[in-house]
Amino acid sequence: MxxxxxxxxxxxxxxxxxxxxxxxxxxxxxxxxxxxxxxxxxxxxxxxxxxxxxxxxxxxxxxxxxxxxxxxxxxxxxxxxxxxxxxxxxxxxxxxxxxxxxxxxxxxxxxxxxxxxxxxxxxxxxxxxAPEKATQPPPQVVSPYLRFGPKAEINHIFRVPEKRPPQEVSYAFLGLVLVPLLTFLVGLLRLGVNFKNFPTSAVPATFAILFHGGIAAVLLLYVLFWLKLDLFTTLKTLGLLGIFLMFVGHRTFLTLPQQQPS
Structure with missing residues (x-):
């Protein structure tokens, strides 16, 4: 220094x-x-x-x-x-x-x-x-070291499952779901549906196959909805299938008069 x-x-x-x-x-x-x-x-x-x-x-x-x-x-x-x-x-x-x-x-x-x-x-x-609307003070910490210590165990309380309806009600609802399918099958038998008028040309036959495939897809969608799909997903898929069926069904029915003998 x-x-x-x-x-x-x-x-x-x-x-x-x-x-x-x-x-x-x-x-x-x-x-x-x-x-x-x-x-x-x-x-x-x-x-x-x-x-x-x-x-x-x-x-x-x-x-x-x-x-x-x-x-x-x-x-x-x-x-x-x-x-x-x-x-x-x-x-x-x-x-x-x-x-x-x-x-x-x-x-x-x-x-x-x-x-x-x-x-x-x-x-x-x-x-x-303090006035009535004054901000309340935060909780005071007894010791600052408690913030870094072990925390209290969190016990999760799960919601009690909702009570299910009686078994008879479930079977009745299942029967109501199957009514449209049974009505469709009975209608086919009463009308005497056959494959004699099925289109033989390439383009009409393609639209006819797509139309019947769309109907089968709707029936399959009902089954999937019953097994695992939720309502919103089912409705969105059904809307797309409905537009598809309306288009191919219209083209299919336009070819029917051409298949009938004059």
Whole structure:
């Protein structure tokens, strides 16, 4: 250190911290703290008072030093860094909770060998009562380490299955579902359907096969709906099959007069 030139500003820096509690009607209460010595600040304030915090860093040559990073400092006067806590504007952030609050100071840097966290004292706040529509404070944690401990076991409660209808009702519904199919088969037998009038030409025969295949696909869709498909999927598929059947059925019925003998 002695070999360095006199202009090199290096050595022990002086850190001064100041707390001022001001009142619009009373005199200010100022305390200059000795850091990192022992301090026991005990203040009391209401929502009409303000708390001023300031600190000053001085180099070995007596020049003010601006730190690389400082938290909650909103004003720089050139020498001091200050912050003013107006409790009237902070009552909502304090959730209108009166009581004792600790004042702690943290000083540290990447190149500091003696960074420290020091309790400076406490301040007793007397805030007004919360209005009816005020925001409720969050639940207080008994210990900050509990956030990282084992959590309580979550027991899932499953919904009780709905009561099924009687077996007779299920069989009756099955019979109603099969009525259209039985009606279709009986109609085929009563009409005496045969394959004599089935188209023999390539194009009419293709449309006729597609038409009958579409009807079979609709019947298969009913079976799949009964086994695993839901109502919305069945209706969408049935709509597409209906459009297909309308097109090929129209072309099939147009060829029927051509197949009949004149």
């Amino acid at each position: 002695e070999a360095l030139p006199e202009g090199v500003d290096i050595g022990d820096y002086v850190f001064a911290f100041e707390i001022v509690l001001s009142d619009p009607e009373l005199k200010s209460n100022m305390q200059l703290l000795d850091l990192p010595g022992k301090n026991d600040v005990a203040l009391s304030a209401n929502h009409l008072q303000k708390l001023h915090l300031s600190f000053l860093l001085t180099t070995p040559l007596g020049k003010p030093f601006k730190p690389h990073q400082h938290i909650f400092v909103v004003e720089n006067t050139g020498k001091q860094f200050k912050i003013t806590l107006d409790f009237l504007g902070l009552v909502e952030k304090f959730f209108y909770l009166s009581g004792q609050c600790d004042i702690e100071l943290t000083v540290g840097d990447a190149v500091m060998e003696n960074s420290f966290l020091q309790l400076l004292g406490s301040i007793e706040l007397d805030l007004p009562k």
